Amino acid sequence: MNRRDFIERTLKTVTTASILTKVGFSEESEKKQSSWKIPPGTKVPTKKLGKTDIDTPILIMGCCQNLDPVYDRRLHRAYELGVNHLDTAQMYAEGQSHKTIAPFIKQIGDRKKLIIASKVHQTENNASPEKFVENINSSLEELETDYLDIFYMHIVKHERFLDKEFIEMGEKLKKEGKIRYFGFSAHHGNAHELMMKASKLGGGIDVIMFKYSFREMGKDNLNRAIDACAKAGIGLVAMKTLGSIPDDGEELIPWTSKNFTKIQAKLKAVWEDERIAGIASQMGNVQHVHENAYAAITPMKLTELEKQELKNIAEKTQHLYCAGCNHHCENGMQEELHVQDVWRCLLYAKGYGDEKWARYCYRDIEKYVKKLSVEHLQTAMQQCPYHLDIPRLFSSAKDMFR
Ligand code: SF4
Numbered sequence: 001m002n003r004r005d006f007i008e009r010t011l012k013t014v015t016t017a018s019i020l021t022k023v024g025f026s027e028e029s030e031k032k033q034s035s036w037k038i039p040p041g042t043k044v045p046t047k048k049l050g051k052t053d054i055d056t057p058i059l060i061m062g063c064c065q066n067l068d069p070v071y072d073r074r075l076h077r078a079y080e081l082g083v084n085h086l087d088t089a090q091m092y093a094e095g096q097s098h099k100t101i102a103p104f105i106k107q108i109g110d111r112k113k114l115i116i117a118s119k120v121h122q123t124e125n126n127a128s129p130e131k132f133v134e135n136i137n138s139s140l141e142e143l144e145t146d147y148l149d150i151f152y153m154h155i156v157k158h159e160r161f162l163d164k165e166f167i168e169m170g171e172k173l174k175k176e177g178k179i180r181y182f183g184f185s186a187h188h189g190n191a192h193e194l195m196m197k198a199s200k201l202g203g204g205i206d207v208i209m210f211k212y213s214f215r216e217m218g219k220d221n222l223n224r225a226i227d228a229c230a231k232a233g234i235g236l237v238a239m240k241t242l243g244s245i246p247d248d249g250e251e252l253i254p255w256t257s258k259n260f261t262k263i264q265a266k267l268k269a270v271w272e273d274e275r276i277a278g279i280a281s282q283m284g285n286v287q288h289v290h291e292n293a294y295a296a297i298t299p300m301k302l303t304e305l306e307k308q309e310l311k312n313i314a315e316k317t318q319h320l321y322c323a324g325c326n327h328h329c330e331n332g333m334q335e336e337l338h339v340q341d342v343w344r345c346l347l348y349a350k351g352y353g354d355e356k357w358a359r360y361c362y363r364d365i366e367k368y369v370k371k372l373s374v375e376h377l378q379t380a381m382q383q384c385p386y387h388l389d390i391p392r393l394f395s396s397a398k399d400m401f402r
Pocket residue numbers: 189321322323324325326327328329330339340383384385386387388390
């Protein structure tokens with residue numbers, strides 16, 4: 001059996017059963033880092049964020065991870081490289097993110113040199129503008145700042161958040177000077193519907209952050225929504241651009257590039273889409289900052305072979321990636337299954353090695369997960385066009401987070 005046959009055969013047997021392996025993405029990076037030469041003074045390029053007056057670095061510092069409140073080397077090194085846009089959220093770092101960013105803002109010494117974006121999450125049933133405002137006020141206190149450059153309603157899944165009451169809230173907050181721009185983040189498979197609706201509002205939504213990776217490229221409905229938003233002048237920020245899976249299935253697929261690590265190539269693929277202003281990327285250490293910044297700075301483009309290899313990865317690991325299209329797997333069911341949420345918790349724990357954060361997120365969905373029968377999960381698996389092994393996924397999550 002040759003290597004290719006071996007890989008093909010092995011891939012066919014890779015299922016969510018192997019979810020118990022952590023993806024080690026630093027090994028490949030270590031091999032190539034000596035070639036990431038960034039001349040002193042060179043900065044990550046910037047791009048206009050839709051119709052706003054913000055010039056955002058194309059690489060944005062994702063602040064989901066725990067930061068060092070005394071002196072965070074990642075934030076400082078990224079800032080030196082031009083990454084002055086920080087993307088945080090009230091819930092990040094188990095609710096501590098704002099407080100740990102506040103010292104960094106002071107260390108920079110000039111609030112205007114930073115672009116601070118934050119988010120607040122509310123479930124659709126209990127959401128109200130008043131609760132958002134209350135949480136924005138406490139976010140500002142924690143960050144020890146007077147304003148946010150961008151405020152996003154976080155993890156928006158329901159169109160209700162685009163109703164007049166929320167849009168008017170955004171306008172009021174802007175007039176009061178508490179936020180400069182307003183928008184939402186969309187993590188689920190219906191992002192395209194929300195984006196399309198936002199593009200037709202005729203104003204109110206300035207920026208949208210949405211899940212976009214080499215895996216989502218070429219999806220018709222999403223492409224149309226991106227076009228509509230770009231045309232409407234809505235600034236677009238991509239997240240989850242690595243399209244990671246809670247598994248090591250990707251490691252079995254050839255990656256032959258001498259120019260880029262897989263991570264760099266995945267970022268490059270998104271940057272090559274001119275409709276996207278920036279990528280919010282969580283960078284766990286200074287080496288990751290260099291890896292991503294180098295990819296942002298180098299004018300080198302992806303070769304056709306690199307693009308093809310990314311496509312191979314997407315195709316061959318599709319059965320391990322939950323796209324969030326729950327209208328398929330939940331078809332005919334009364335209750336939500338939260339498959340993507342369960343999958344994401346496993347990704348945080350196994351893919352990113354952040355079990356603490358994974359447990360924190362799992363807490364919110366555990367009560368739903370416990371109620372679901374094996375029969376439900378099996379039906380859902382049969383309805384999933386990508387054949388995700390949903391029962392296995394849930395059982396792994398239950399074992400891991402009990
Ligand atoms: S399990 Fe399948 S159908 Fe359900 S959200 Fe994930 S990818 Fe879509």
